[in-house]
Amino acid sequence: MNKAKSIYADNDDINELIEVEKDYASIYYLVRDYDKALQHAITTYETYKDDLSITNPNIIPNLLVSIGTFCYQNYDIDDCIKYFKLAEEKCIENKTYKHLTPIYKSLCVMYILNQDETHYRVTYKKFDNIKQLDPDDFQTNFDIFTTDIIYYFFNEEYHKLLHLLDQRDTLLKHDQYQQ
Numbered sequence: 001m002n003k004a005k006s007i008y009a010d011n012d013d014i015n016e017l018i019e020v021e022k023d024y025a026s027i028y029y030l031v032r033d034y035d036k037a038l039q040h041a042i043t044t045y046e047t048y049k050d051d052l053s054i055t056n057p058n059i060i061p062n063l064l065v066s067i068g069t070f071c072y073q074n075y076d077i078d079d080c081i082k083y084f085k086l087a088e089e090k091c092i093e094n095k096t097y098k099h100l101t102p103i104y105k106s107l108c109v110m111y112i113l114n115q116d117e118t119h120y121r122v123t124y125k126k127f128d129n130i131k132q133l134d135p136d137d138f139q140t141n142f143d144i145f146t147t148d149i150i151y152y153f154f155n156e157e158y159h160k161l162l163h164l165l166d167q168r169d170t171l172l173k174h175d176q177y178q179q
Helices: 002-010 014-030 034-048 059-073 077-094 097-113 117-133 138-154 158-166
Strands: none
Touching: 014 034, 014 059, 034 059, 059 077, 059 097, 077 097, 097 117, 097 138, 117 138, 138 158
């Protein structure tokens, strides 16, 4: 990893350099050094967030999603929300709308855990904006479906959950979905 980092730094490949830094954070996470993973990812974000030489519009949003995930491991839901919202803003700024639905799903889950129905509803409605772009997009439909499952389960709405599960073949009609 150090060799890759050195090569990318020498070649001024900022996109790959950030990816390697994110990989470092992920390795810390995998070996259960959660604080180090979080700190490394935040340091990477703070270092490169305003770097105009970044050409891949997904680099910073993906890093922010990783940070949000690492925050969850530390049971810091407020920071999870903070970084997922930053990722949302960056996706909108970069016009990478396809990456928004997993972020919305993550935000919805955080609001469910916080029992914040108002923010949950506001965020959930954002799925509609993305769905309008491509109503048959599997990832969007899957993220909505799984968000609904989590919501119904967490709120003990088992009748609605069973109904939703009965509808899965219709809701997730796509070649990518296999039972």
